[in-house]
Amino acid sequence: MEKLTVHASTSYDIIIDRNILSDSGNMIKSVTKANKAVIVTDDIVNSLYADTVYNSLVSAGFSAEKFVFPNGESSKCSETLNKLYGFLTDCEITRSDCLVALGGGVVGDLTGYAAATYLRGIDYIQIPTTLLAQVDSSVGGKTAIDIPEGKNLVGAFKQPKLVICDVDTLSTLKPETFADGMGEVIKYAMITSGSLFEKLMNSDINDILDDVIYECIGIKRDIVENDEFDTGERMLLNFGHTLGHAIEKLYNYTGITHGSAVAVGMCMITEMSENLGITEAGTLDRLKKCVEKYSLPTECKFSADELKKHCVNDKKRSGKTINLVICTKTGASTIKRVDIEKFCNGEM
Numbered sequence: 001m002e003k004l005t006v007h008a009s010t011s012y013d014i015i016i017d018r019n020i021l022s023d024s025g026n027m028i029k030s031v032t033k034a035n036k037a038v039i040v041t042d043d044i045v046n047s048l049y050a051d052t053v054y055n056s057l058v059s060a061g062f063s064a065e066k067f068v069f070p071n072g073e074s075s076k077c078s079e080t081l082n083k084l085y086g087f088l089t090d091c092e093i094t095r096s097d098c099l100v101a102l103g104g105g106v107v108g109d110l111t112g113y114a115a116a117t118y119l120r121g122i123d124y125i126q127i128p129t130t131l132l133a134q135v136d137s138s139v140g141g142k143t144a145i146d147i148p149e150g151k152n153l154v155g156a157f158k159q160p161k162l163v164i165c166d167v168d169t170l171s172t173l174k175p176e177t178f179a180d181g182m183g184e185v186i187k188y189a190m191i192t193s194g195s196l197f198e199k200l201m202n203s204d205i206n207d208i209l210d211d212v213i214y215e216c217i218g219i220k221r222d223i224v225e226n227d228e229f230d231t232g233e234r235m236l237l238n239f240g241h242t243l244g245h246a247i248e249k250l251y252n253y254t255g256i257t258h259g260s261a262v263a264v265g266m267c268m269i270t271e272m273s274e275n276l277g278i279t280e281a282g283t284l285d286r287l288k289k290c291v292e293k294y295s296l297p298t299e300c301k302f303s304a305d306e307l308k309k310h311c312v313n314d315k316k317r318s319g320k321t322i323n324l325v326i327c328t329k330t331g332a333s334t335i336k337r338v339d340i341e342k343f344c345n346g347e348m
């Protein structure tokens with residue numbers, strides 16, 4: 001078992017191990033005084049893992065309930081949230097009870113936001129079951145729902161009480177869902193760790209998966225501890241995301257995963273910065289090889305110019321500048337505040 005502790009506005013542990021869902025009730029018992037625990041999950045994860053977690057909660061002495069909603073990004077909305085609030089009031093969940101987010105990023109974000117807002121805040125525990133959720137979204141306390149105007153536009157910072165990463169749950173992921181998470185793994189390597197990058201290039205991921213998850217969460221933990229509320233260093237986690245978000249939006253959030261869009265975004269921004277001499281020569285080539293190794297795309301049907309124009313015209317963007325995350329070489333990065341018109345003209 002590996003354990004990392006996050007010291008943010010509240011402190012909490014992240015447990016990384018295998019075959020631990022059956023002990024999740026005891027782990028949760030050790031961090032909360034709650035009597036009732038509500039598992040929030042989607043229909044796919046419900047059929048795979050909810051019984052194990054439910055039985056473990058009951059064995060640990062909780063009165064357990066379960067709220068299940070249809071899988072997919074379209075469920076991360078106010079309708080599902082309102083149904084969840086209604087379920088919590090029907091179950092007479094009080095401020096001293098807790099929620100258990102069992103699933104991927106959609107489940108974690110929605111449950112976290114419900115925990116941040118129901119009765120002005122109750123405890124929640126993250127049990128992430130996708131690679132993306134284990135290395136990124138379950139850690140750091142960003143919670144949100146989508147609204148018709150855009151993704152994650154309504155949210156709150158709310159740190160979980162505990163994160164339980166059972167690496168065995170990744171064995172049931174579809175290959176493209178695993179690759180989705182690898183987009184974020186490659187991002188961590190590019191922004192902070194040349195040695196992680198080398199490991200990704202030179203190993204079979206199945207042989208190093210537990211170590212890689214531990215290392216990625218460690219990188220995220222360090223960044224979140226320095227900048228919990230995303231006003232500085234945490235922006236480094238957005239490497240590849242400025243153009244990546246534009247790609248996702250232009251695809252109407254269908255037909256391309258977040259990790260694929262981020263992979264293309266990382267390649268495009270690195271091509272620009274390497275051409276301008278800001279990034280060490282050869283970095284783009286190395287990045288592309290890694291992205292391809294993990295079955296992610298290096299380009300999409302939109303050109304960099306089209307995507308940059310989308311960034312300029314984005315109605316949600318305020319001001320004349322944009323914060324770009326640039327890798328100066330593999331494993332090192334910086335945030336550059338750039339005039340948006342300059343960015344469009346290929347300058348930085």
Ligand code: GLY
Pocket residue numbers: 136137139140142230234237238
């Ligand atoms: N997923 C980026 C962040 O947590 O800041």
